Amino acid sequence: MAISIRFLPDDVTVEAQAGESFLTVAARAGIRIPTGCLMGSCHACEVEVEGLGEICTCISAVPSGQSSLTVNLYSDPSW
Template structure:
């Protein structure tokens, strides 16, 4: 199943496969998501879904749905 992934605020859209790693999808789209530990512990890769939920991109895969909107915000610490 193909999922349309939209990265805000730059409005970059890319197609992804269900189960594909979110960081890989972002990289393919040319979208930078900062990382630290790559295990979800440091929260450097936190992004926000359209419903307001915060997720850690390094441990998240693309869910089975038609579209996924991800709000990127930058933490000056990273």
């Protein structure tokens, strides 16, 4: 079952599958999320997912049991 992922503030929506990396989904949608270590410890790729809280997209997967999710991207000019 496809899950609709909406990325703010760009207001871009893309379909994803449960278990797919948030970072991969964002790239497919044309959204660039800054990365650093790619292991979740530097938090460069941190975003806020409504209903789930803050996550590191490089190590977090789209959860099952959802029909849609909204991802709020942070803006950090140093990355």
